Amino acid sequence: MPPVGPVTYRLGREADMVTCLGVWRAAVDDYQGRLNQPPMPEETGPLRRHLVHLLATDPDRFWVAEVERTEGAAAGPWLVGFAMATVRDGLWYLAMLFVLPAVQGRGIGAGLLDRAQAGRDMPAGVPAVPGPDNAFDTRIHTWGMATDTAQPISNGLYARRGMVPRLPIWRLAGEPTRWSALPALPASLEAVSFDAIAANGHEGPRRLADVVDGIDREVIGLTHQADHEFLRRDGRAGFLVRERGGRVLGYVYGSTTGRIGPVAALDPDLLPSLLGVAIRHTPILGTAGVWVPGSADPAIRALLEAGLHFDRFPGLLCWSRPEMPFARYLPINLAMV
Ligand SMILES: CC(C)(COP(=O)(O)OP(=O)(O)OC[C@H]1O[C@@H](n2cnc3c(N)ncnc32)[C@H](O)[C@@H]1OP(=O)(O)O)[C@@H](O)C(=O)NCCC(=O)NCCS
Incomplete structure (x- = not known):
């Protein structure tokens, strides 16, 4: 991978959306390609409209991670990952979490998840706690998301925070x-x-x-x-x-x-x-x-x-809870x- 400096996190904005969709495609195609699955469809219009809606309802739960590229023509901030989540009536739900394959396994996914869980007001370095005792937003009573059965990394990351894979969902x-x-x-x-x-x-x-x-x-x-x-x-x-x-x-x-x-x-x-x-x-x-x-x-x-x-x-x-709706x-x- 190219040499990178320290990771910085900031709130995402609509102008980041196209880059984020590129990260999504690269991250999914990387592991699904290794499982002989076809690449994601070219058409991203419906997904982009979804993400724009989520940004409008939950602007403080869209986070991006950047690293400083230190050499080459593209030197400067490089968007390598993003997370988006929503809160609806006490349910926190992760919409997207993706990190470019070249920089996975370095804690960037966890750093994004911390911030998407806590929103804008998270004290640095302290992760939000799933469940009714969470320290940052006591209105949240349930934490959830959908993952891919073929992805042990994301399932492990979430389960350690109390969001345990409990139920299959089929298309x-x-x-x-x-x-x-x-x-x-x-x-x-x-x-x-x-x-x-x-x-x-x-x-x-x-x-x-x-x-x-x-x-x-x-x-x-x-x-x-x-x-x-x-x-x-x-x-x-x-x-x-x-x-x-x-x-x-x-x-x-x-x-x-x-x-x-x-x-x-x-x-x-x-x-x-x-x-x-x-x-x-x-x-x-x-x-x-x-x-x-x-x-x-x-x-x-x-x-x-x-x-x-x-x-x-x-x-x-x-x-995060055994009972599911x-x-x-x-x-x-x-x-x-
Ligand atoms: C899932 C993803 C976002 C995680 O980002 P990342 O930067 O690679 O993750 P991190 O380095 O922060 O953390 C990975 C964690 O998974 C854990 N992990 C890795 N393999 C694991 C396994 N087989 N079982 C359990 N946990 C595992 C690691 O131990 C690490 O946890 P730790 O730091 O507490 O030890 C990233 O790998 C990705 O984009 N994957 C492809 C797309 C995807 O599946 N996205 C999630 C959609 S729901």
Whole structure:
């Protein structure tokens, strides 16, 4: 590796985003290439939009690491790693942590993680403590992230801090061929689009936010309205499922690009029908893809039965507490609950 000086850490900004995506690609392709996996897709638009959203909601949890290159034409600060995390209603969640292969194993990942855990106010050299006793932000009660099963380094780094890999999360992808596995709603239930609710009078947007917050509170124990707004801006279409004229039972997002989720169900047995709503109501150009935690078994069985397949290695959900909210909830993706 090129000679480098000491590591400095600073808050990241939007202008760093393209460089950070380069670090992400180099770090992932390095270890996945050694496992004979294909390189990451060229298209990074959706990921960049996600990261810009996370920077807007959590600007003090986006950190970059730089080292001083001491020789050659490119002498000067060199961005070699970054971390991004969010806090939603007491859940701290790591979105991204990547370090260039040339400088891995020197404590840079740990230094970034310290800062993303603690936010802007961390006293130097003292790591934040996962769990209810953390010294820096007592509003945080749970710490989590999704990792790759094929990555012992990141899993080890997080588990030593109390965020233990507890639950597999699989990407299921493909074209549904057996529609009966994702059944249409029974006559007693109806699906209503988020857009229709939001467009219903000047109270519509607030009514939609209230009902979605209510489901999120009950199913995952937190609200994350900013993420819902981002999903809708980003082209995902949401649907509520409710008893006709009555109780709301869950929601699901679909999109014409095939990305499905998040999905929340008061009763896990409703997950197959919720997935059916997304697939029937949003014409998909290409294949469908959805991240499904291992504890959401009705969803896994239904999607396999419908003809989708497990895609690549599973991820692992690492969580600081033994109880996890994923039997009734399929997250947005690996970077956002
Ligand atoms: C994961 C990553 C960000 C870590 O950054 P890094 O700068 O290499 O990590 P650090 O040097 O700070 O720390 C690595 C830790 O992993 C530990 N580790 C390494 N191999 C391990 C193993 N097989 N089992 C358990 N722990 C292991 C090291 O002992 C070290 O911990 P320590 O310093 O407390 O001893 C970096 O390696 C990377 O970008 N990897 C590829 C992409 C990736 O997987 N990112 C995470 C996505 S969730």
